[in-house]
Amino acid sequence: MRVVSLVPSLTEAVALTRPEVLVGATDWCTHPDGLDVDRVGGTKYPDLDRVLALRPDLVLLNEEENRRADADALVAAGVPVRVTFPRTVPGALTELGDLVTALGVTTAPDWLVAARRAWADPPRPATPRRAVVPVWRRPWVVLGGNTFAGDVLRRLGVVNAYADDAERYPRPTLDEVRARDPELVVLPDEPYRFTADDGPESFPGVPYALVSGRHLTWYGPSLAEAAALLTDQLAGAR
Incomplete structure (x- = not known):
């Protein structure tokens, strides 16, 4: 093959x-x-x-x-x-299992076993936080509904303020994003490389968390460590 x-x-x-x-x-x-x-x-x-x-x-x-x-x-x-x-974590794990089978492998590899275990009962805070998740700027693009990354965050206790939007990746103005009154801004480092300066500059007074874009959006072996890593990064919101 x-x-x-x-x-x-x-x-x-x-x-x-x-x-x-x-x-x-x-x-x-x-x-x-x-x-x-x-x-x-x-x-x-x-x-x-x-x-x-x-x-x-x-x-x-x-x-x-x-x-x-x-x-x-x-x-x-x-x-x-x-x-x-995939649009959900379970969907991703199913598609990955099907891929492994298509590769002629009859036993789940260690990384897939670990990913399934990690997402069977991921850590989550007692109180969910309402957040906006920009994925680009110039123009601003945010995470909308029916997305894999949105499901990842939901399972970690983050309520996406744009989850009910008809667009998967809405393009609101910055003022429109701020008008959602987020309790948290989640800033991934890919596809747009947000930095610590972008939080206070664009969303003054709102706690922000810098997270790994790869662990938020990739649906391969990185899933094995994504839940724990993203939980730590979200807990470090400042």
């Missing part, structure tokens, strides 16, 4: 489960450390000629991270694709 992954989360999953089958990944696939495979460009605009040159038996994609046009082009070229799109 020869696998090309266009999804950083799944690249890490394959590399830690059956590293010998992973022959290609995107430039954004940064985990595990020292990953040594052919690179095929970005997630949004991969070099499909380079993908095809690797003669993959399977290409891994995500409905949100990758373009439908690239998936269609690969299918038209006769390449099997596997498209994921």
Whole structure:
């Protein structure tokens, strides 16, 4: 089997489960450390000629991270694709289990066992906190409803102020965000790299927590440590 992954989360999953089958990944696939495979460009605009040159038996994609046009082009070229799109933690764990099976592995790898255990009963505060979760600025983009990251936070006791929004990633003005009167602002370090300056500058007087964007949005092996790490980071709100 020869696998090309266009999804950083799944690249890490394959590399830690059956590293010998992973022959290609995107430039954004940064985990595990020292990953040594052919690179095929970005997630949004991969070099499909380079993908095809690797003669993959399977290409891994995500409905949100990758373009439908690239998936269609690969299918038209006769390449099997596997498209994921988890919106909840249980959904992600199910899709990861299915991927492991598709890789020909009959026993759940240690990282998947640990992830299932970690999210079976994650830590959460006694009193949920109402928060806004910016994921970009210039323009401002916040986490809306029906998102994987939103479900991660909900399970850790964070109530997303935009959870009921019809848009998965609303684009309110900063004044509109402030008008939601959040009790907490959650600032991830990716895809936009928020820093400690962004909290008091944009949301004066509101506690903010800097969190790992990878552990908030990736749905691979990082899930095994995400619950504990994010809980600590949220508890450090200042």
